Amino acid sequence: MKYLYDLKIGEKCRVDKILIYDSLRRRLIDLGLTPDTLVECVGQSPLGDPKAFLIKGAVIALRYEVCKSIRVTEVLA
Amino acid sequence: MSDIITVALAGNPNVGKSTIFNALTGMKQHTGNWTGKTVDSALGYFKTETHRYRLVDLPGTYSLIPHSAEEKIARDYIYNEKPEAVIVVCDATCLERNLNLVLQTKKIARRVIVCVNLLDEAKKKGISVDLDLLAHRLGVRVVGVVARQNKTIKNLLFALDEAVENDELTTQSNDFLNYELQEELAISTVKTAEKIFNGVVTYKNKNYQNHDRKIDKILTSRAFGYPLMLLLLCIIFWITISGANYPSDLLFSAFSWVEIKLSEFLNLIHLPTVIHNALVFGIFRTVSFVVSVMLPPMAIFFPLFTLLEDLGYLPRVAYNLDKPFKKCNACGKQALTMCMGFGCNAVGVTGCRIIDSPRERLLAILTNTFVPCNGRFPTIIAIITMFLAVGGGVLSSVSATLILTLVIVFGILMTFLATKLLSATVLKGVPSNFILEMPPYRKPEFLKVIIRSVLDRTVYVLGRALITAVPAGLVIFIMSNVNISDKALLLHCADFLDPFAQLMGLDGVILLGFILGFPANEIVVPIIIMAYTGAGIISGDMNLQNVQELFVSNGWDITTAISMLIFSLCHWPCATTVLTIKKETASFKWTALAVFLPTALGIIICMLFNLLIKLLH
Ligand SMILES: Nc1nc2c(ncn2[C@@H]2O[C@H](COP(=O)(O)OP(=O)(O)OP(=O)(O)O)[C@@H](O)[C@H]2O)c(=O)[nH]1
Numbered sequence: 106m107k108y109l110y111d112l113k114i115g116e117k118c119r120v121d122k123i124l125i126y127d128s129l130r131r132r133l134i135d136l137g138l139t140p141d142t143l144v145e146c147v148g149q150s151p152l153g154d155p156k157a158f159l160i161k162g163a164v165i166a167l168r169y170e171v172c173k174s175i176r177v178t179e180v181l182a
Numbered sequence: 183m184s185d186i187i188t189v190a191l192a193g194n195p196n197v198g199k200s201t202i203f204n205a206l207t208g209m210k211q212h213t214g215n216w217t218g219k220t221v222d223s224a225l226g227y228f229k230t231e232t233h234r235y236r237l238v239d240l241p242g243t244y245s246l247i248p249h250s251a252e253e254k255i256a257r258d259y260i261y262n263e264k265p266e267a268v269i270v271v272c273d274a275t276c277l278e279r280n281l282n283l284v285l286q287t288k289k290i291a292r293r294v295i296v297c298v299n300l301l302d303e304a305k306k307k308g309i310s311v312d313l314d315l316l317a318h319r320l321g322v323r324v325v326g327v328v329a330r331q332n333k334t335i336k337n338l339l340f341a342l343d344e345a346v347e348n349d350e351l352t353t354q355s356n357d358f359l360n361y362e363l364q365e366e367l368a369i370s371t372v373k374t375a376e377k378i379f380n381g382v383v384t385y386k387n388k389n390y391q392n393h394d395r396k397i398d399k400i401l402t403s404r405a406f407g408y409p410l411m412l413l414l415l416c417i418i419f420w421i422t423i424s425g426a427n428y429p430s431d432l433l434f435s436a437f438s439w440v441e442i443k444l445s446e447f448l449n450l451i452h453l454p455t456v457i458h459n460a461l462v463f464g465i466f467r468t469v470s471f472v473v474s475v476m477l478p479p480m481a482i483f484f485p486l487f488t489l490l491e492d493l494g495y496l497p498r499v500a501y502n503l504d505k506p507f508k509k510c511n512a513c514g515k516q517a518l519t520m521c522m523g524f525g526c527n528a529v530g531v532t533g534c535r536i537i538d539s540p541r542e543r544l545l546a547i548l549t550n551t552f553v554p555c556n557g558r559f560p561t562i563i564a565i566i567t568m569f570l571a572v573g574g575g576v577l578s579s580v581s582a583t584l585i586l587t588l589v590i591v592f593g594i595l596m597t598f599l600a601t602k603l604l605s606a607t608v609l610k611g612v613p614s615n616f617i618l619e620m621p622p623y624r625k626p627e628f629l630k631v632i633i634r635s636v637l638d639r640t641v642y643v644l645g646r647a648l649i650t651a652v653p654a655g656l657v658i659f660i661m662s663n664v665n666i667s668d669k670a671l672l673l674h675c676a677d678f679l680d681p682f683a684q685l686m687g688l689d690g691v692i693l694l695g696f697i698l699g700f701p702a703n704e705i706v707v708p709i710i711i712m713a714y715t716g717a718g719i720i721s722g723d724m725n726l727q728n729v730q731e732l733f734v735s736n737g738w739d740i741t742t743a744i745s746m747l748i749f750s751l752c753h754w755p756c757a758t759t760v761l762t763i764k765k766e767t768a769s770f771k772w773t774a775l776a777v778f779l780p781t782a783l784g785i786i787i788c789m790l791f792n793l794l795i796k797l798l799h
């Protein structure tokens with residue numbers, strides 16, 4: 106199983122499932138993190154967390170706790 | 183002309199809603215390149231040839247099923263107030279995500295007009311948008327604008343006029359209120375947006391973001407992220423300090439000149455000496471000190487800060503600082519509210535609405551005062567210049583800059599300490615989440631930003647000088663001239679406080695200055711000056727050099743200055759901020775804590791510092 110967190114900078118993947126079930130889930134969906142969406146990891150902050158992802162043309166910073174709960178497929182370099 | 187028609191501006195955060203609002207209404211809502219600049223809705227009016235409009239600028243929102251307090255405002259407004267039309271502003275460079283909100287709004291609003299903004303940025307990046315195709319697919323009017331260029335706004339006005347005259351009211355749906363349906367609905371909306379989007383936007387260059395990513399790589403890199411933040415801070419401070427010197431002196435001499443004329447005039451009309459002194463030495467001198475010390479640094483600092491803000495640097499600061507804040511069980515967005523605190527802590531406290539979790543929001547509210555606001559920042563600079571800067575010329579401004587940076591870093595460390603303390607005791611909890619959009623870097627409109635924010639700050643500082651310094655000057659003058667058993671009332675108070683203040687490395691007068699400065703921090707130093715001079719008369723002209731001599735003759739040394747700096751950063755928030763905290767938290771308990779915590783920390787640190795100094799001697 107791969108999670109968004111496993112993505113290295115420059116790698117892309119498709120979202121499989123969001124394993125978060127509180128109000129945050131809706132926010133992630135609104136930002137475009139729906140199944141099959143293509144996401145790219147574009148950077149990380151100086152201390153390694155949060156990381157930045159390119160989602161539907163916007164760069165969004167997400168913390169480790171969130172990234173590790175988003176299951177992904179098809180990691181592409 | 184018909185009745186006033188109410189129209190709302192909605193849209194994702196940071197798409198230029200406030201910029202469009204300003205262009206339409208001629209008002210001056212603050213804008214900035216980061217998510218959450220507007221946290222409260224604003225109201226303005228404008229008219230076209232055929233209609234009169236009332237326009238509401240809503241805070242940005244990703245969805246109409248809201249997630250944070252400031253997003254709820256937008257949803258509630260469209261639901262409950264039912265404006266005649268909603269203009270959904272979209273970012274041309276990030277259209278697909280923006281369409282989501284368009285689709286949601288279409289479901290509940292009476293009329294929807296899609297306004298595709300930032301077309302200039304899109305063009306620069308080689309992104310083109312087929313507006314006609316978009317309009318066709320969405321079934322609503324679509325206009326393209328560049329909010330910064332007023333002439334393009336005309337299209338929006340035409341569309342608006344036509345829409346309110348012709349368009350049918352869309353049927354309203356209540357799906358959104360049904361919680362069960364929400365997720366399905368949200369996902370299907372995203373999918374629909376994707377379908378509509380495909381083919382509407384074409385990219386000349388798929389790698390249009392590379393430029394921004396390169397900048398990000400440096401500004402948020404492991405090696406340079408933090409040093410660059412410090413360096414930028416230093417540069418801004420250095421420009422502020424060295425630039426403010428001369429205008430400040432100039433203002434002091436201008437005020438001295440006016441003071442002489444004023445005094446002559448008052449004597450000419452035979453005003454009683456008491457009133458003459460109250461006007462000249464009480465009110466006028468307080469105002470002249472406040473304006474001369476506050477205005478120049480603020481009129482330099484703020485334009486620079488606004489440029490950084492418009493560039494899009496602030497979200498990167500929040501991104502860099504999220505991990506440290508997380509260690510304190512708080513949220514990186516607290517860095518943004520800290521930045522706003524530089525302008526005014528009350529604004530910073532309101533800005534805390536961008537933080538979703540109530541607990542983390544409270545943490546940010548309660549610790550905002552450790553960032554020196556507009557009223558304290560110049561005082562800190564003045565104290566540093568008078569007592570701590572070494573060397574002459576460039577050396578003195580460089581040393582002052584380094585010390586100022588140190589002071590600010592100390593304030594930031596205090597923020598972390600206090601946040602940690604709170605989250606380990608009364609505000610226990612696990613850190614929730616941090617989702618922050620990092621906007622594309624945008625070139626600020628240099629000239630416009632500089633002129634706007636210089637004017638803004640000037641009006642602000644002068645306004646505050648008038649409403650706070652005038653009454654304060656009068657009150658303190660009275661207190662220092664009403665004698666009880668041969669001693670001024672002011673001195674009685676100061677003497678009473680003195681033993682305690684000495685423990686903190688201050689004296690009774692300084693502490694009294696802070697207490698009487700509760701309505702506004704600007705007046706702390708003028709109060710101290712007046713108390714030292716007894717009748718409120720300083721020998722010679724009012725300027726920093728004479729003030730320094732006065733302070734030294736009243737026993738100030740470097741330790742006093744440092745203690746004063748510490749206590750400036752760490753004491754109760756000013757009256758306006760306290761009221762705002764009360765409003766935002768709706769709780770006496772938290773408001774009391776917001777006063778108590780920084781005060782207690784300030785007292786303890788000052789006492790420890792002085793103990794240490796005494797031990798070393
Ligand atoms: N180049 C360019 N910049 C723009 C345009 N419109 C707005 N901006 C800039 O984009 C930034 C965001 O604008 P705001 O008007 O504050 O955005 P907002 O939608 O009100 O943002 P929130 O209040 O945070 O939701 C500011 O720095 C503006 O100067 C435009 O058409 N072209």
Ligand SMILES: [Mg+2]
Pocket residue numbers: 199200201212213219220240241242
């Ligand atoms: Mg706004």
